[in-house]
Amino acid sequence: MLEDKRSHGLWELSAPPAPPTTVLREQISADVVIVGGGYTGLSAALHLARGGKKVVVLEAIEIGFGASGRNSGFVNAGLWVMPDDLIATLGQTYGNRLIGLLGEAPREVFALTERYGMECQADHRGTYHCAVGASGLKQLQARQAQWSKLGAKVELLSAGDTQARTGTTGYTGSLFDPRAGTIQPLAYARGLAGAAMTEGATIHTGSAVTGLERNGSAWLVRTASGSVSANWLILATDAYSTGVTTSIREEQVHLPYFHVSTAPLGHNIRKTILPHGGAGWDTKTILSGFRLDAEGRLIVGSVGALRGTGLSVHRAWAKRHIRKLFPQLGEFELETEWYGKIGMTPDHLPRLHSYGPNALGFSGYNGRGIAPGTVFGRELARLILGEIDLASMPLPVSEIAIPAFRGLREAYYEVGAQVAHLPIAPA
Ligand SMILES: Cc1cc2nc3c(=O)[nH]c(=O)nc-3n(C[C@H](O)[C@H](O)[C@H](O)COP(=O)(O)OP(=O)(O)OC[C@H]3O[C@@H](n4cnc5c(N)ncnc54)[C@H](O)[C@@H]3O)c2cc1C
Secondary structure, three states, rough: OOOOHHHHHHHHHHOOOOOOOOOOOEEEEEEEEEOOOHHHHOOOOOHHOOOOOEEEEEOOOOOOOOOOOOOOOEEEOOOOOOOHHOOOOOHHHHHHHHHHHHHHHHHHHHHHHOOOOOOOOOOOOEEEEEEEEEHHHHHHHHHHHHHHHHOOOEEEOOOHHHHHOOOOOOEEEEEEHHHHHHHHOOHHHHHHHHHHHHHHOOOOOOOOEEHHHHHHHHHHHEOOEEEEEEEEEEEEOOOHHOOOHHHHHHEEEEEEEEEEEOOOOOOHHHOOOOOOOOOOOOOOOOOOEEEEEOOEEEEEEEEEOOOHHHOOOOOOOOHHHHHHHHHHHHHEEEEEEEEEEEOOOOOOOOOOEEEEEEEEEEOOOOOOOOHHHHHHHHHHHHOOOOOHHHHHOOOOOOOOOOOHHHHHHHHHHHHHHHHHHOOOOOO
């Protein structure tokens, strides 16, 4: 996209084409106008259109241009935050509601991919949170205890079982979550867009929103060459917010995260890695993850931006890391590389904001937005369709709060990741 091969990397090379869309070049009206063509906006559009609403999505660049087209594709149940901490922050009502909703969220993603026949490499065979050392194992034991208390059937695996399921001896154990799975993220975004259009939604790409105004009891949403008038407005621009939606990005600290992929692995090597499907990531602070795509390419990701000195530091780290985790690969070359921005909030929880009368949006997914974005978009649709009220939403409405020293913290993450990936850094 935008002729930048480090923006969407492998996902752009292997996704089916996006459904055809046009630039908005007229003044139109709708029931709901949605700004942002990622999972949140597209899922809201799909469910609203299914509910009979006239809905228009305005996307600045292309479908899946933001985080939805660049992520690792781990469809996880729940957030990074441990369940007990989540309840401590949100209270029993919202905490339990959110945990319940997100526990079911991967199932919703896979049901949608099936229902609409999306070609997005959907694989519902779980994920492995992998322990590094004794402290990593202790962390996973605590997670397992908290999830089990809530009735989730997550399973703590020994080092031996982890090796058998992942193909690496690098971990002291793992937490297997059968609720989770993987997708090709850009293909899923394009699939959601196609499904929304099949249900009657209109999507305009290359249509950055430049103005948001109240016009009587409606919203007037302007782009450079057109406008949409609608009773309801959804802002779904999250970490990639630009122009009039920039304040949504400003309340987040961006954490850069990159991926590299190998060429398709030979059959014999391929069957040693994640032989039962799924994906893995570790318990380190500067964490890293791994998975295969449908063609058997190994994809590895970690914190860092592929620019400036980061480019060579992270590339070299990725090669060392792959050799260490999967020595069975022998000699290999990296085929693609790409990176994106994860929008972090101070308490690592997403936000539901109100932007005026009949104007709402979720943001701040902290690196867990595939399943949450899908169900949050659906919940916005249900609210607008009158199926639930605001008090039944997954999160309370909060004000935008800009964190202190945002720029400094972002620089710290970018430089810190490079330091952690130097050959002299502790393993
Ligand atoms: C590298 C990386 C790895 C990740 N890995 C995972 C993972 O494995 N699992 C997981 O669950 N989550 C993961 N995430 C998080 C997940 O990708 C996001 O939370 C999710 O994609 C957010 O979806 P969204 O629709 O809210 O926003 P986005 O997908 O970012 O979409 C926002 C859209 O709004 C558009 N936009 C912005 N401003 C305007 C404007 N003014 N007018 C019109 N359009 C505008 C943008 O162009 C963009 O397309 C990862 C994120 C990154 C960056």
